[in-house]
Amino acid sequence: MSSFNSIVSLEEARRVAIFGGTHGNEMSGVTLVNLWVKNGAEIQRKGVETKPFITNPKAVEKCARYVDTDLNRAFTPENLSAPQGDNQPYEVQRAQEINGIFGPKGSPDAYDVIFDLHNTTSNMGCTLILESSKDHFNLQMMNYIKKAIAPSSCLVLLNEHPLLKYSTSRSIAKHPVGLEVGPQPQGVLRSNIFEAMRVILKHALDFIELFNEGMEFPSCTVEVFRVLERIDYPRDANGNIIAMVHPNLQDCDWEPLNPGDPMFQTFDGKTIRFQGSGTVYPTFINEAAYYEKQQAFVTTRRESLVASSIRKV
Amino acid sequence: MSSFNSIVSLEEARRVAIFGGTHGNEMSGVTLVNLWVKNGAEIQRKGVETKPFITNPKAVEKCARYVDTDLNRAFTPENLSAPQGDNQPYEVQRAQEINGIFGPKGSPDAYDVIFDLHNTTSNMGCTLILESSKDHFNLQMMNYIKKAIAPSSCLVLLNEHPLLKYSTSRSIAKHPVGLEVGPQPQGVLRSNIFEAMRVILKHALDFIELFNEGMEFPSCTVEVFRVLERIDYPRDANGNIIAMVHPNLQDCDWEPLNPGDPMFQTFDGKTIRFQGSGTVYPTFINEAAYYEKQQAFVTTRRESLVASSIRKV
Numbered sequence: 001m002s003s004f005n006s007i008v009s010l011e012e013a014r015r016v017a018i019f020g021g022t023h024g025n026e027m028s029g030v031t032l033v034n035l036w037v038k039n040g041a042e043i044q045r046k047g048v049e050t051k052p053f054i055t056n057p058k059a060v061e062k063c064a065r066y067v068d069t070d071l072n073r074a075f076t077p078e079n080l081s082a083p084q085g086d087n088q089p090y091e092v093q094r095a096q097e098i099n100g101i102f103g104p105k106g107s108p109d110a111y112d113v114i115f116d117l118h119n120t121t122s123n124m125g126c127t128l129i130l131e132s133s134k135d136h137f138n139l140q141m142m143n144y145i146k147k148a149i150a151p152s153s154c155l156v157l158l159n160e161h162p163l164l165k166y167s168t169s170r171s172i173a174k175h176p177v178g179l180e181v182g183p184q185p186q187g188v189l190r191s192n193i194f195e196a197m198r199v200i201l202k203h204a205l206d207f208i209e210l211f212n213e214g215m216e217f218p219s220c221t222v223e224v225f226r227v228l229e230r231i232d233y234p235r236d237a238n239g240n241i242i243a244m245v246h247p248n249l250q251d252c253d254w255e256p257l258n259p260g261d262p263m264f265q266t267f268d269g270k271t272i273r274f275q276g277s278g279t280v281y282p283t284f285i286n287e288a289a290y291y292e293k294q295q296a297f298v299t300t301r302r303e304s305l306v307a308s309s310i311r312k313v
Numbered sequence: 314m315s316s317f318n319s320i321v322s323l324e325e326a327r328r329v330a331i332f333g334g335t336h337g338n339e340m341s342g343v344t345l346v347n348l349w350v351k352n353g354a355e356i357q358r359k360g361v362e363t364k365p366f367i368t369n370p371k372a373v374e375k376c377a378r379y380v381d382t383d384l385n386r387a388f389t390p391e392n393l394s395a396p397q398g399d400n401q402p403y404e405v406q407r408a409q410e411i412n413g414i415f416g417p418k419g420s421p422d423a424y425d426v427i428f429d430l431h432n433t434t435s436n437m438g439c440t441l442i443l444e445s446s447k448d449h450f451n452l453q454m455m456n457y458i459k460k461a462i463a464p465s466s467c468l469v470l471l472n473e474h475p476l477l478k479y480s481t482s483r484s485i486a487k488h489p490v491g492l493e494v495g496p497q498p499q500g501v502l503r504s505n506i507f508e509a510m511r512v513i514l515k516h517a518l519d520f521i522e523l524f525n526e527g528m529e530f531p532s533c534t535v536e537v538f539r540v541l542e543r544i545d546y547p548r549d550a551n552g553n554i555i556a557m558v559h560p561n562l563q564d565c566d567w568e569p570l571n572p573g574d575p576m577f578q579t580f581d582g583k584t585i586r587f588q589g590s591g592t593v594y595p596t597f598i599n600e601a602a603y604y605e606k607q608q609a610f611v612t613t614r615r616e617s618l619v620a621s622s623i624r625k626v
Contacts, residue, residue, distance in 0.1 A: 034553075035580055063604070064377075121498040185434040185498035187601035191557040191578050240347075244504040265504050267348055288500035291376070 006219070007309040008136050012212045013112035013175065016050045017102050018043065018201065020117045022072050022169045023289070024059025025186040028197045029117025029179075043201070045209035055098055055116075055169050058090060063187050065289055066091055072116075075167040080105060098169065105172035114173035115204060117197060120182035121288045122297075123251040126154040126196050129178030130224065131171060133158055138175050139307035140217045141207045142224075148203040152196075155254060157283060157300065158224040164298070165227075177204070183251075186288055216311040225254070225281050225300035232294040234264055234272060242266055245286045245296055253283045257299070264296070319532070320622040321449050325525045326425035326488065329363045330415050331356065331514065333430045335385050335482045336602070337372025338499040341510045342430025342492075356514070358522035368411055368429075368482050371403060376500050378602055379404055385429075388480040393418060411482065418485035427486035428517060430510060433495035434601045435610075436564040439467040439509050442491030443537065444484060446471055451488050452620035453530045454520045455537075461516040465509075468567060470596060470613065471537040477611070478540075490517070496564075499601055529624040538567065538594050538613035545607040547577055547585060555579055558599045558609060566596045570612070577609070 020033025036043050036052035043050045054060055056071045068089035079092045080099050088096075102111045120127075126149075128142055142156050157180070159165050170176035179200055184193045211217070234243040243264035249257065256279045257263070264272040274280075280299035284290060287297075333346025349356050349365035356363045367373055371380045381402035392405045393412050401409075415424045433440075439462075441455055455469050470493070472478050483489035492513055497506045524530070547556040556577035562570065569592045570576070577585040587593075593612035597603060600610075 031554075031580070121501050183498075185496075185501075185601050187499065187604060188434050188599055189554075189557050190563060190599065191560045192563070194557060194580075241344075241502075244502050244507060247504045250503060250505070267344070286501055286503065288498050291500060 007216065007311055009313045010137055010310055011112070012047070012312050013137070013208045014047065014049060014212070015111045016048055016113045016115070016205070016208060017111050017173070018050065018052045018115045018117065019055045019169055020052070021054040021056050021060040022116055023065045023118060024056050024061070025063050025065055026117070026119035027187065027189040028119050028181060028184065028194045030054065030060050031189055031194065032117060032198060032201070043205060045205050047212045048205070048208055050205065053102075056091065056094060065186070068092075071095065072168050073166045075099065075105065075169060075171050079167075095169075099172050103172035111173045113175045113177065113208065114170040115177045115179055115201065116168065116170040118178060118180045119184045119186075119193065120180050120284065121185055122253050122283065122285050123183045124155075124180060124253045124283055125182070126152070126200055127157050127180040127283070128154060128200070129157045129159060129180055131159060131165065131168070131176050133160060133224070133305050135175060136308045136310050137211075138177060139222050139305060140220070140310050141175075141177070141204060143220045143222050143307060144207040144217070145200060145203045146222075148206070149199060154200060156222060156224040157227065158303075158305075159227045161227045164230055211310070211312060214312055216309060219309045220307050221304045222307055224303055224305055225283065226303050228280060228299045228301055230295045231263075231282075231297050231299060233291075233296045234266070241291075243272055246271060249282065249297075250286060253285050254281055256280075257282050320529065320624055322626045323450055323623055324425070325360070325625050326450070326521045327360065327362060327525070328424045329361055329426045329428070329518070329521060330424050330486070331363065331365045331428045331430065332368045332482055333365065334367040334369050334373040335429055336378045336431060337369050337374070338376050338378055339430070339432035339497075340500065340502040341432050341494060341497065341507045343367065343373050344502055344507065345430060345511060345514070356518060358518050360525045361518070361521055363518065366415075369404065369407060378499070381405075384408065385481050386479045388412065388418060388482060388484050392480075408482075412485050416485040424486045426488045426490065426521065427483040428490045428492055428514065429481065429483040431491060431493045432497045432499075432506065433493050433597065434498055435566050435596065435598050436496045437468075437493060437566045437596055438495070439465070439513055440470050440493040440596070441467060441513070442470045442472060442493055444472060444478065444481070444489050446473060446537070446618050448488060449621045449623050450524075451490060452535050452618060453533070453623050454488075454490070454517060456533045456535050456620060457520040457530070458513060458516045459535075461519070462512060467513060469535060469537040470540065471616075471618075472540045474540045477543055524623070524625060527625055529622060532622045533620050534617045535620055537616055537618055538596065539616050541593060541612045541614055543608045544576075544595075544610050544612060546604075546609045547579070554604075556585055559584060562595065562610075563599060566598050567594055569593075570595050
């Protein structure tokens with residue numbers, strides 16, 4: 001990466017992958033990727049090789065999040081460098097295979113962009129998930145998508161948290177992009193969520209084509225929600241949950257939560273209030289898959305990031 | 314059962330069970346029953362022994378619908394009379410155990426009433442499920458609950474269909490009552506759904522107490538939705554789904570579906586319309602667990618049933 005007259009010059013994004021089924025019960029991505037494997041006309045763009053790929057076929061077959069362990073946490077250096085063999089959990093073996101095809105992670109041979117398609121039971125709408133605030137290519141892509149789908153909205157979640165960031169499937173790409181659309185129950189395919197995801201992908205691929213064709217994208221600012229903290233459900237001494245997300249908070253992803261606002265409701269009707277020191281923006285509220293991760297929601301902070309001008313080298 | 318001056322005299326309902334976790338990922342019933350196992354004050358009524366019971370603890374532990382096979386289809390005569398042994402599927406063994414405790418099914422020793430608590434991903438609201446149009450005790454209970462919770466609503470689904478009726482966990486009781494509340498994703502506990510289920514149970518137990526105390530319930534009519542037909546998703550020659558529930562039908566459980574109305578939307582945007590000969594009322598629309606049962610929704614017909622006057626013997 002080099003800059004000239006404050007324009008960042010970047011390599012073209014020639015190799016793009018679209019992952020579905022990283023969680024086998026998140027049906028929009030599974031269905032779209034399966035469709036595109038059969039007929040990829042919709043995702044073809046001039047000068048781009050786009051590969052649709054089911055990352056966890058065994059979990060898809062079982063319609064389960066995973067078989068042995070969460071694939072979307074499995075792309076750690078330890079796992080990717082572990083000796084290959086059948087005694088590894090299925091998803092660790094699979095992470096190694098995927099890293100072989102689309103990586104190696106962190107190397108010049110890695111794919112340029114990977115979109116990983118997810119659904120959530122939370123009322124998050126369309127959310128793009130970024131892993132770095134310094135990825136100007138991705139920030140420009142977010143800006144492009146947001147403008148293209150207006151007046152519909154698409155929010156950006158930034159997870160750079162030193163403890164809460166995890167080793168995603170998409171993290172093997174140079175520019176990893178998570179796409180999370182909800183609310184949709186696990187194992188269900190809703191037409192509104194399916195179409196919303198499809199439209200985001202269309203604009204994302206259009207952006208890549210334009211970039212590869214030499215279009216310059218001027219500096220801009222992008223509003224993001226930065227992951228701050230994981231909030232668990234209240235529990236008893238045995239670890240059993242003793243309260244639910246409060247009805248005032250349920251489905252209110254991205255809305256401000258202020259100190260003193262209701263956060264949980266105990267089974268005997270008591271309200272537990274947010275004790276933070278300032279306003280936060282909760283998201284992933286009451287996501288089914290996060291009960292086992294001891295997470296009722298994450299808090300975020302709203303920030304404006306500056307994306308530099310970019311054009312291809 | 315005998316009648317006198319058109320009043321049906323029925324035995325008191327002394328033994329009542331509340332089943333949760335028949336499907337281990339339907340969290341309202343699991344949570345309520347676990348609460349009541351610890352402290353049953355809320356479900357105690359004068360002259361009634363109420364037993365809260367987790368029917369499929371292994372599925373609850375895995376937060377899955379079932380381990381080997383659907384427990385709520387397992388109470389067939391064949392299964393209940395099969396030789397006991399570890400080579401049977403877990404849920405068949407469990408059905409035999411449950412039948413030993415709360416049955417035997419069809420015998421005078423069976424429990425009087427079993428409430429079985431379920432959640433659905435469909436937008437069904439509060440639904441009571443009946444297995445017989447001739448169970449005047451249950452019809453009177455439905456009428457009582459509907460009046461008690463007004464202006465909130467609670468609909469009654471009647472499944473007497475010779476092919477679509479199945480062998481439920483609750484079917485071992487003299488008066489089986491299914492309670493289905495949604496929409497709620499599998500593995501998620503929503504406070505609104507939890508409270509709605511709790512309120513229905515409260516009124517149901519109140520009814521039983523009043524009946525046992527000798528109150529006479531005069532003849533009444535109860536509106537029910539009778540199961541007519543199972544409608545599957547459109548599929549290709551390999552059995553793969555090729556269309557989604559149409560956005561005009563999604564979440565419209567209990568609303569009239571007329572011939573020519575949109576029913577499915579194919580992945581390439583074509584509308585598939587309802588071809589029936591008259592108005593039906595669809596329900597269980599896009600229930601997650603019914604993909605594997607080849608069911609996108611069931612159609613029902615609206616009927617008014619007459620419940621005879623009842624009082625205890």
